[in-house]
Amino acid sequence: TDDGTGGSGKDGDKSTFTIGYSQANNAEPYRAQLNKQLRYFAKQHKNIKLLPIADAEQDNARQVSQVQQFIQQKVDVLIVSPNEPDPLTPAVEQACQAKIPVIILDRDVKTDCYDSFIGGDNYQIGKKAGEAAIKALPDGGNVAEIRGLLSTDPQKQRHKGFADALKGHDDIKVVEQREGKWLQPEGTKIMQQWLQRGTRIDLVYAHNDPMAIGAQSAAAGAGKAKDIDFIGIDGLAIPDGGIRAVQQGKMIATYLYPTGAEEAAETAAALAEGKSVQKKQTLDTTEITKSNAEDVYGRYDMSKKSG
Amino acid sequence: MTSEVPPAPPLLAMRAIAKSFPGVRALKGVDLTVHSGEVVALLGENGAGKSTLMNILAGLHSDYEGVIERDGERVDIHRPKDAARHGIGMIHQELNLVPGLSAAENILLGREPRTSRGTVDRKAMDRRAAALLAGLGLDTPPRRLVKDCRIAEQQLIEVAKALSLNVRVLVMDEPTSALADAEVQRLFTVIRELTAQGVGIVYISHRIEELEAVADSVTVLRDGSHAGHRTMADTTRAELIRLMVGRPLGELFPRRPEQHSDGPVRLQISGLTRPDPSGGPALHGIDLTVRSGEIVGLAGLMGAGRSELLQAVFGAYGPRVRGRFTLDGKPYHPRTPGHAIRRGLALVAEDRKEQSLVLGNTVRFNGSLAALTRYRTAWRTVSRRRERAAVAAQMTHLKVKTPSLESTVSDLSGGNQQKVVLARCLLTEPSVLLMDEPTRGIDVGAKAEIHALMDRLAAQGTAIVAVSSELPELIGMCDRILVLCEGRLTGEFHRDPAHGPPATQESILTAAMARETVTDGDPAAAAGRGTTITDAPGASPRTDGSRDD
Amino acid sequence: MTDTLPEQTQNGSPDVRTRARRLLPWLGSLQSYIGLVLIVAIGIATQGDTFLDQTNLTNAVGNFASRGILAVGVTLVILTAGIDLSVGSLLGFASMASAMMLANHDMPVWQIVPLCMLIGAAFGFVNGVGTSVLRIQSFVMTLAMLSIARGLDRQMSDNQSVGTTVAGPDGKLTENAEAFQSLGTPGHNVGVGFLGPDGVYYPVLAFVVVCVVFHLILSRTAFGRHIYAVGGNPTAARLSGINVTLVVIAVFTLSGMLAGFAGPIDAAYSVSADPQAGNTYELDAIAAAVIGGASLAGGKGTIIGTFVGALILTLLDNVLGLNAVSDNWQLVIKGLIVVVAVVLQRPGLLRTLRHRLTPAEKETAP
């Protein structure tokens, strides 16, 4: 997927501009999909060349040094998906001091010194999930929430949005919540323990699809899958992703967490040519249910488009 | 527990000392008295409780019963520090050095001289260490790491360590077990100097002739109780042995006078040469023939390469040895110990703690380790029953003193550990038995048994090559004695003068120090260097000071 | 050694001590399980039948099964005074490989599992050679392998997780996928009928079988003895005719093989293979072994101990989960209980106790 020859940012001719992208952690299906799409859409723009994507492996220090390395290489545009907001802030500032245009993708940083922020709205997603839950439980019921790694920003937003949506619906109670650390096996384990505790659960809201699917398989194992609805987030268009899970009836709904790859590529191209761009691009989510699953999948499926 | 203070309080008095270990009653109320300037020998069979008693004195065991008095004052000793505080030092039976630290650092460990800045004063340290070592006739460079020192050097470092304490009471638990005659003499000189300064010494050894040389009086232990106290002057070897063994001892050297050098050749070696790229010992063109039923002894000063010869033959150095070998007529070349064992060789290694025993494991485990394949079942598992039976047989055969087959080897007394090593080798039923200091740390009684055993094995056709630093033992047991010096054969002596020059202490020692025959350089110079052991491990030839004093 | 001498009686009532000391050896037999007993006790006390319920226990053990299997392999390595940090990554690689064999090549389970074991063994073999022939400290060697295997895993999978619930054209699971599920997907038991009315949960079965097999190997075969010898005193082992190099290579290979064996189980359990699968499992595996009494210094440890260690870890997790302890406090309590459990079952403890029951116990320095 890459030609290993990096650091070409130094050469003088500006027919093509080099783009450096620092990814928080490649080894999450969602981010892997993002990378794929970004490579693909970058290809669509003749004037930009995407350097091999740098993977921070969830390590702030590592990501900071990667950003610093891109600065060293004098890339023309820098795209960053911060692992955590604060740690990356100074690095981003270093970049903009070096007069390198910066695009912040997916997670925010604590400075205005960037050119464009592109990202989904986790709070809104959480809220929509909450509304779906209300719809799914017309005459009330018990909800269990499997949360992402507690310290992470998306987790907080998705939790808050969901909670806010449920405000005023006293007949719907969140009876259980545990930290699933975004991991599928955790989802399974936690669900098993909840069922064991004998808590009546009508709906499970998981902060991402893997945890939802994990929980669902636990419920299925206990023969309780029919009586429980599952809601996830991400809606990846991969064979193993949430969209397929919705089609297979494992989940009643999942929420597309847009990768923003397409927008990022466009913005990068624009910045490279010195065009001005919109400072904040918030991407809307799409609710994915059985009805629209197939065409959403078709829209975002990357397997045929090579990046 | 108030005991009346005698008019002239002894330097040290231990009264009614009792100590139990799981499954063992090691000491049952033992008394020991040491007066200033006196050398008290502590005698007893393996497992009699000598080390335990002394370990208590050195503060190794926190829980015991009985009273310890220094200069008539009752003192309680429960930690090494306590012992040190009361001027008690001990040279332990097992070497206890830090391999990664230098000789000097080991000698002064815990009492490092400080500079004004509070850092370690290395120069002072090296100076003191060098001085102490020189006092023992060793000029090992103080900075050499202990792991690069020979076992004998290490033992002398232990001695130096104890001396550095300038103690009032010094316990020596088998300090000579790894020393050849020359060092032993050295050590005795040191002991005499110490006693002259009024230091009291407790001296443990299984070499009774040594005791006669140094000890003023003897305290004998048997099965953890006090079996008697004698002044060296008016006692006899026989009496001492009767006291410790409880029965009159069979003949120490049961070997019949005639020489058995006419059996079929079992092991033949010609031109064995081992270059030592790693600074280890070198062996040069050694020819050796051992016949069935023959016991061949290897004599030599320490560093002569005796151990190395056995190890090389046994394949411990891998195939990187040159020379032509035949075993029972078939060609053989050392490859690995495993290969050697399969070919019917067995080695009793020199250092039981480092080379032989899995200390943390059981007697059964250690005993059967080399012979497990013999107890294979149809399922290729090890038959516990047959294994246990075999090991048990050897244990009784060698009279090993152990609570059970399942007790940890490290809990056995030194001598009994040595017997476990012997048992392991015998269980492989070797046709050629290589023994390096087989009776190290073994009591006279057991020694006689082992000698008898060697004789019996030989009679059954086993060929035995034995290394020993005790010449009387070699002379008493061997049909032929080969003398090594600096990795070369420098003499062959026979039990039966008809076969060749007879084996006598003098002839052997002369051959052992025949440096001029191996290295050019005049005898005088050789004698001059005679008292020293040179630095670079194994690099330059070594000898030691059995000429002076 | 329970008889007391007059001297002892002088301080503190002797007979009580004596009687106490008579008791201790008897306790000794149970003692190494006290830790486990403790946790089970807590479970019963707080959750009663909910905890004891068979499904719960099956789930609890099942969740840890793949790590438990790793722990067995790691125990072998630890016995030789080595350590194997790569097992987590190897499991990850094997799980990914198995999922891809199923999803992309629709291979039957009976081919997938042996192949994965082979793959794992190959990696393990490299670990062994690096450790014994190149004399690299196992910590570094296997840490490097951890990184290498993970990298290959991610490259192979292009960082995509691969699902194991492969549907055929008819939309239903393919035959092979069905079979694969029985390797660990919750609720898919094997041996229904001849292994109890509703069969058993394969991961649990596999874990137990692995434990039994390797317990027998360690305690009954010469190879087992050699492992202990190599760990206890390599020189002695070598002079006793043991090929130390081979033994070391063998244990690492076995450890890798078991990781390969656990891979498909983990994939089936998660109904998908994640590129991160097995991440940090090595810590749990080593912990299980060490909590079970294995000494990282080598030569000391048993499979039974490791089994108990694994149970302690997973049941503790289960108990805390059932009691809905907050996630943060779970971490704290888990740490504390593990310490308590280990202290309680330390063999030394009884001897120390006996010391305390006899005079002059200023053993440990201030």
Place this chain on the structure above:
Amino acid sequence: MTDTLPEQTQNGSPDVRTRARRLLPWLGSLQSYIGLVLIVAIGIATQGDTFLDQTNLTNAVGNFASRGILAVGVTLVILTAGIDLSVGSLLGFASMASAMMLANHDMPVWQIVPLCMLIGAAFGFVNGVGTSVLRIQSFVMTLAMLSIARGLDRQMSDNQSVGTTVAGPDGKLTENAEAFQSLGTPGHNVGVGFLGPDGVYYPVLAFVVVCVVFHLILSRTAFGRHIYAVGGNPTAARLSGINVTLVVIAVFTLSGMLAGFAGPIDAAYSVSADPQAGNTYELDAIAAAVIGGASLAGGKGTIIGTFVGALILTLLDNVLGLNAVSDNWQLVIKGLIVVVAVVLQRPGLLRTLRHRLTPAEKETAP
């Protein structure tokens, strides 16, 4: 030791061998740095000035500094044949504590840092007591502490990350916040003027100073000797009147203290304390020590070695990054190079080489 005996010369050109062998000892001095040299060479070869550029090197070392400081502490523990897995969590706890002291109590740096060191030392002390007095294997004890400290950290912070860029009413950074930043926020150097024109990056300075100090302690003081003795042969140490228990407690306390010291640096570096901060740092720290030649069996290792090990790890990372090697392959290559580096700088290597220079070298058994 280079003199050849007649026997040796007889086969194969002796003089060449002899000369070669004469060379080796000289090489020996450099040899233990070959690994590092190798990586620097690769860096220069592939990136030239981009790599050698001072900013780049500063960044590279700076990023690893906090882990490097942990590595120093861990080295002490490893020398006593122990291991400390808790340093990562302790660093996390300390960084959180420091951030809260700054944000909630507006405390000055010169109070924060010592306090954090105290906190770390306290945790470390518990590790030490657990290991030496309760005789819990350090692996278990510190693993438990890893979990405990992390739990407390998360509880204390309520899983919220705490920013260190605290603004006063005027909207500008408070004085204390300014000062705090200089502890590690990239681009904020200390000692501008008297430490070079644009000063030095504090984390680098701190790391180097810590290394020097503890190098002196280990090599020059009696305490240092005792650490080696305890690791090399505890019995011997005990018999020499060294208080083994105290030494062990001391090293764990120091290790914890250093983790506490590194905490604020990490917080300043991240301009915030994340509840997960320091997660898995312990592995990097131990790796640095072991790659630097420390033996987990105890008694063997140096601070210089650990320093080199740290450089190897971070520069390797840097070089691969600058060359924009795809991340998956980075993992693989990193593993491979580490192995190569370790093999190259193994002291044994030269001896082995010398063997090879003499006849009949089929040493290792089939």
